[in-house]
Amino acid sequence: MQPQTAMPRNSAQPATATIEIRNLTCTFTSKRQSTTALQDVSLTVAPGEFVTIVGPSGCGKSTLLKIIAGLVQPSEGEVMLLGNAVREPQRDIGFAFQRAALLEWRGARANILLQAEMRGMDKDAAAARADHLIELTGLSGFEDALPHELSGGMQQRVALCRALLHEPPVLLMDEPFGALDALTREHMNVEMHRLWRETSTTVVLVTHSIAEAVYLGQRVVVMTPRPGRIHEVYDVDLPAERDYGTTMSSPAFETLARNIRGLLGASGHHG
């Protein structure tokens, strides 16, 4: 799998799409009012693609992710995941939340292995895979540490390992690095990029950091404020092998980031 040679838009034929979102609208009704979180969103994600979604707070991007996962039911439209219509919580995915959502009473390794226990995976294979991921994410030496003994970045790494343990074809990430400090975040971005290149996982990552979206994504989806619509989709024309410093200062990156920022700023005035 060579994501760098795949031109996402051209290669994404409907039949082979990993995720296909068709005319999605999602309205939440509470006692007082109804809020439209998403309006007429359509998006196709090709196998192995890394798509990032940016948008202002409350634009429904997290909701979109939850709908793909089958955790929230849309009001209209539908989502096809790996060729099947999503109507209930999906198992063929890994989900990483904004907060690490770890079990406080379990050590790092045991938290990662929760995935295996719930799925009834083969114990030895799962343990080996967990150890591999622990090494890959630099958690070695912290296998038994409880969540409160870990830093925020390490907690997120544990959550990432847990989401990847069962080698899901699709990884959905909801602002996974949003709670981290800038330096840790950059570091996690580099690691995330490397992890993605080493696997054939399709990733959809929601973020409100433009830099993160451009650095990680092959395509960046920019959303409007509530009700969330797709404003623009950008192809990221950066080399697949992305050194963080070089990428950040490259003209291509700067142009794209400026465009997106302009778009978000402009839409902010209307909203």
Add this chain to the structure above:
Amino acid sequence: MTDVSSRDRTTSAGSPRGPAGPRHDATDQRSVLEHLARFAAAVWRPAVLLALIGVVWWAVTAAELFPRYLVPTPGAVWATLLEDREMLAVHTWVTAYETVIGFLLATLAGLLAAVLIVYSSTLEKALYPLILFAQVIPKIAIAPILVVWFGFGPEPKIILAVLIAFFPVVISGVAGLRSTDPELLDLSATMGASRWQTFRKIRFPGSLPHLLAGLKVAATLAVVGAVVGEFVGADEGLGYVLLLASGNLNSSLLFADLILMSVLGVALFVLVELAEALLIPWHASRRQGIAMTTS
């Protein structure tokens, strides 16, 4: 005592440190001496306070502010505890038995009710008002009926202990099971976990901090239930001895009996504390060394 276990956790689990290994090593390597030192550090303050109260008590009786038959001297109470130790041990055992059985049954029943309430909104609507209604009936008013129904044996005392200890277990159990992070439930759904798996691995362990706080309240209340049951109709137990001593104006025995009752309550409380130290060493309340009941 309560402080000891929490302090242990502070030094073993909560210490800031680098690599992950040391936590267990530190626990294992701690010597008996260190344990004793910690115990002493935790106990000396209440011990001093207790001694102070003892001194005041002694001073009051020495000054003969009250007649001896109303307020016995500490010495007289101590003498009673020693002289009647066999008789008192038997009665303490009876009350302890009723209390512990009552507490365990209340825990089981309360937990079951909490699970039903959390998992079924129909049952919640049906059960909650009834549980609340049962709670507001003064338990002492039920006691005579229970004696009529079940006689003078341990049953009415156990039932009273259950009735009185049940409520905090239900309330804390419901609060605990409801406190699950919704993201954890989402996560569990994407893992394809069954309801039972989610309960066993996520919801129930997560509810333990709340639940154990409720159990501490329940433990002390169970003693009250058993003693109230003995007041109404019994021929053994600390409550029975209390009535007897009061009838005979035997204030030394009265005080000795009271002391034993409180020791029983404290012992049960400490047992729940120990369970807490074993079950939820990871929880913030344990790490920060705050060992207080909240519900």
